[in-house]
Amino acid sequence: MTLPCGTRNYNYAEDMAIVRTRTHWALLIVLLIIVFTGPLYLPNYWLGVFNLIGITLIAALGLNIMVGYCGQLSIGHAGFIAVGAYTSAILTNRLGMPFPVALISAGLVSGCIGIIFGLPSVRVKGFYLAITTIAAQFIILWIINHWGYTGGFNGITVPYASIGGLVFRSEASQFYLIIIITIICVFIAKNIVRTKIGRAFIAIRDNDLAAEVMGVNLLYYKLLAFFIGCFFAGIAGSLLAHYTGSLYGEQFSFTDSILYVAMIIIGGLGTTLGPILGVIFIRILQRVLAVNLVPFLESHLHMFPSGFASGVNPMFFGLILVLFLILEPRGLAHRWALFKSAYRLWPFSY
Amino acid sequence: MKNRKLLIITTVICLALIVTALPLLGACDNTEKTSTTTSPTTPVSVTAGPTTTTAPLKTSATPGSTETLKVGIMTPTTGIAAEKGVPLQDANLDCIKYINDELGGVNGYKIEVDWLDSNYNATQAVANVKKFMDDGCLFFTTSSSTEMGYVQEIANRAGFPGLVAYASPSNYHPPQHIYGQTPDYGDDWIGFTNYYLKNVWKGTGKPKMALMLLNNPTGAGAKNAAKALADTLGVEIVATEEHAATTVSEMESLTRVKALKPDVLYISSTPKPSAVIIKNAVELGMFPGVTIGVCHAAMVKSLIDLAGADVVEGVYGTFPTVMWTENVPGMAKMTEYVKKLHPKDEGNPDYIAAWAQSLIIAEILKKALDNVGYDVLAKGDAKAWEAIEKYGFQKLAGYDVGGLQGAVKYSAGDNRLTKFNRVYRIVNGLISSPSPWVEAPLVKYETFDWYGK
Numbered sequence: 190m191t192l193p194c195g196t197r198n199y200n201y202a203e204d205m206a207i208v209r210t211r212t213h214w215a216l217l218i219v220l221l222i223i224v225f226t227g228p229l230y231l232p233n234y235w236l237g238v239f240n241l242i243g244i245t246l247i248a249a250l251g252l253n254i255m256v257g258y259c260g261q262l263s264i265g266h267a268g269f270i271a272v273g274a275y276t277s278a279i280l281t282n283r284l285g286m287p288f289p290v291a292l293i294s295a296g297l298v299s300g301c302i303g304i305i306f307g308l309p310s311v312r313v314k315g316f317y318l319a320i321t322t323i324a325a326q327f328i329i330l331w332i333i334n335h336w337g338y339t340g341g342f343n344g345i346t347v348p349y350a351s352i353g354g355l356v357f358r359s360e361a362s363q364f365y366l367i368i369i370i371t372i373i374c375v376f377i378a379k380n381i382v383r384t385k386i387g388r389a390f391i392a393i394r395d396n397d398l399a400a401e402v403m404g405v406n407l408l409y410y411k412l413l414a415f416f417i418g419c420f421f422a423g424i425a426g427s428l429l430a431h432y433t434g435s436l437y438g439e440q441f442s443f444t445d446s447i448l449y450v451a452m453i454i455i456g457g458l459g460t461t462l463g464p465i466l467g468v469i470f471i472r473i474l475q476r477v478l479a480v481n482l483v484p485f486l487e488s489h490l491h492m493f494p495s496g497f498a499s500g501v502n503p504m505f506f507g508l509i510l511v512l513f514l515i516l517e518p519r520g521l522a523h524r525w526a527l528f529k530s531a532y533r534l535w536p537f538s539y
Numbered sequence: 540m541k542n543r544k545l546l547i548i549t550t551v552i553c554l555a556l557i558v559t560a561l562p563l564l565g566a567c568d569n570t571e572k573t574s575t576t577t578s579p580t581t582p583v584s585v586t587a588g589p590t591t592t593t594a595p596l597k598t599s600a601t602p603g604s605t606e607t608l609k610v611g612i613m614t615p616t617t618g619i620a621a622e623k624g625v626p627l628q629d630a631n632l633d634c635i636k637y638i639n640d641e642l643g644g645v646n647g648y649k650i651e652v653d654w655l656d657s658n659y660n661a662t663q664a665v666a667n668v669k670k671f672m673d674d675g676c677l678f679f680t681t682s683s684s685t686e687m688g689y690v691q692e693i694a695n696r697a698g699f700p701g702l703v704a705y706a707s708p709s710n711y712h713p714p715q716h717i718y719g720q721t722p723d724y725g726d727d728w729i730g731f732t733n734y735y736l737k738n739v740w741k742g743t744g745k746p747k748m749a750l751m752l753l754n755n756p757t758g759a760g761a762k763n764a765a766k767a768l769a770d771t772l773g774v775e776i777v778a779t780e781e782h783a784a785t786t787v788s789e790m791e792s793l794t795r796v797k798a799l800k801p802d803v804l805y806i807s808s809t810p811k812p813s814a815v816i817i818k819n820a821v822e823l824g825m826f827p828g829v830t831i832g833v834c835h836a837a838m839v840k841s842l843i844d845l846a847g848a849d850v851v852e853g854v855y856g857t858f859p860t861v862m863w864t865e866n867v868p869g870m871a872k873m874t875e876y877v878k879k880l881h882p883k884d885e886g887n888p889d890y891i892a893a894w895a896q897s898l899i900i901a902e903i904l905k906k907a908l909d910n911v912g913y914d915v916l917a918k919g920d921a922k923a924w925e926a927i928e929k930y931g932f933q934k935l936a937g938y939d940v941g942g943l944q945g946a947v948k949y950s951a952g953d954n955r956l957t958k959f960n961r962v963y964r965i966v967n968g969l970i971s972s973p974s975p976w977v978e979a980p981l982v983k984y985e986t987f988d989w990y991g992k
Contacts, residue, residue, distance in 0.1 A: 337989075341759065343756065
């Protein structure tokens with residue numbers, strides 16, 4: 190990693206540290222203070238938006254491990270999120286289990302289902318693997334819609350998340366629950382890719398044959414990538430279930446699965462920062478278009494009939510995504526890296 | 540030097556922890572943020588719980604130009620149900636414009652609409668309802684049972700009242716804070732089946748019925764009703780097939796159904812899939828032959844446009860409003876507005892349903908204003924929500940929506956505000972031949988062991 194001019198690492202611990210300089214620490218602390226004091230100055234609506242961003246981010250981190258680091262293309266991520274959501278719903282609603290047990294179980298069950306659908310990755314890769322994960326999406330949703338325990342098309346209600354006697358009822362308390370779990374997941378994801386496992390993932394992504402020759406067990410590591418990626422999806426699903434309070438199979442659509450892939454591509458594949466930036470960008474863009482732009486156009490352009498601006502929403506959304514992929518195909522994380530490099534050399538950009 | 544550095548870092552971290560822990564502890568007090576707001580100056584006190592509500596008083600405030608009554612309206616204007624969402628949005632907003640411009644609002648207060656597109660998407664719908672609550676809306680409306688399904692638990696938990704135009708039993712069984720503007724998809728099935736048995740079925744014994752259901756609450760509503768009442772009414776359900784809203788062919792499922800030789804095919808779905816199913820039934824030689832009935836979500840103009848008038852000729856369907864050709868008091872003004880603002884929507888029953896919904900919105904606000912006054916409603920907080928539900932929704936007693944739909948009336952334990960349906964038939968490309976208004980009985984689904992499982 191490039192360090193600011195004059196900064197050197199003098200021992201292994203310093204070399205391995207994620208947060209390296211005093212400026213890093215200061216910025217991190219300021220960021221945490223801003224985040225954790227959010228409920229003091231953010232209205233419930235924006236807390237709700239950030240709650241959804243946090244949940245989406247956890248799922249995107251998992252997908253990034255599978256796709257960005259290990260190169261195992263998955264277009265069925267919403268299905269794995271659904272597994273986690275319904276696991277948590279069934280455990281808490283039908284079996285009366287506590288939320289922490291349901292949360293971990295959601296991750297584990299989703300991870301195990303991920304392993305099953307990841308098995309074809311041993312034989313196929315790329316678009317062929319993508320097709321098998323699409324199948325996962327539809328199989329999972331079919332089971333959810335037809336298994337009585339899930340409530341089928343009538344849906345299932347999910348109680349508030351609670352730990353001991355502490356019930357996460359208000360938007361602010363849910364914000365803290367989600368944000369703390371999100372931070373833990375970001376920390377875990379960041380560290381996984383710095384371990385032997387992460388290096389094996391990257392080796393498989395870059396050239397699986399070479400990796401195998403070097404002694405990387407392809408079966409083990411590919412399935413491990415599916416397990417970890419789907420574990421994160423399960424955790425996200427569990428949080429989503431307890432946040433929305435009701436679940437229907439339609440909430441986990443194929444379109445959502447594609448959107449998750451779009452998020453990590455826009456953010457920057459194969460970086461931990463990428464999913465964070467991608468998720469924030471997409472979710473905020475969706476809200477700005479739906480809540481600000483469309484009603485603004487409706488109320489200001491009276492020469493058009495009411496309803497015209499609704500069509501503008503998907504057009505703008507698509508246009509921004511296309512322009513983004515043309516102008517910055519390596520993602521927002523790359524743009525951030527360029528900015529950091531320029532900042533560190535400033536004012537001597539040569 | 541090293542210890543000093545450590546001390547500074549520790550101090551900063553401790554301060555940061557204190558700052559962050561304070562709101563965390565405050566937030567986890569197990570109470571809703573919105574329910575804590577009170578106003579000592581409010582002349583009317585509406586406290587929590589059904590037995591502690593004090594008597595309502597009228598206030599004689601004169602409306603100012605900035606004093607409005609805020610309502611959240613959500614329609615699926617984009618996404619896979621846009622063919623219904625667009626006319627629904629048009630009608631909702633056109634009618635509010637009519638109420639504000641020509642009627643001067645409600646008791647002099649203009650209705651301020653917080654309109655948002657749901658995209659028929661759960662994430663977007665959830666965020667929309669949070670925004671409605673945050674913006675101080677008095678209640679919210681959705682068009683579809685599915686949209687309401689996504690958000691109903693959030694609304695119920697907060698006590699935020701909601702009105703859904705096209706409901707499914709799962710939206711309000713058991714009844715909480717969500718109300719149905721029209722009879723639900725279960726009532727559609729009951730209404731159609733009764734009509735079929737009395738007016739169409741000429742055979743002996745029980746007719747064989749096949750259900751073609753959308754894989755969401757729209758389909759589940761009919762499935763629940765059939766499960767609860769098929770034996771009682773005297774029909775045999777021989778097949779239950781499900782499809783997605785994005786289906787492009789149902790040849791496979793219809794081939795299975797055809798082999799069972801049903802007398803009647805009932806489709807509980809939206810226009811696009813219903814058009815696909817009816818076209819496939821024609822291609823398989825099933826229709827004409829079997830009787831086809833559709834629910835009110837599909838009995839609209841876009842079904843005829845999508846499938847073709849010749850294909851859907853003779854199809855029956857339920858709908859909870861009158862049709863465009865009928866001479867009822869509310870028709871003239873609605874027709875004037877649709878011609879002026881959205882001529883493409885003329886002839887579409889969805890427009891009538893959403894226009895009626897906006898009239899009901901105004902009536903709910905009027906009842907609440909008459910009973911508790913503007914000051915209670917002005918805050919748009921949990922107390923205002925409770926007041927609007929108790930003195931608005933639950934005070935509706937036979938409101939006549941200009942004859943556009945059945946009378947709007949709340950009955951305790953039944954959150955369907957209208958219980959009346961009609962059965963129509965498509966003749967010469969027009970939805971016509973209405974049956975008399977038929978009252979749909981209340982089915983207490985929550986009392987069945989299988990419900991929700």
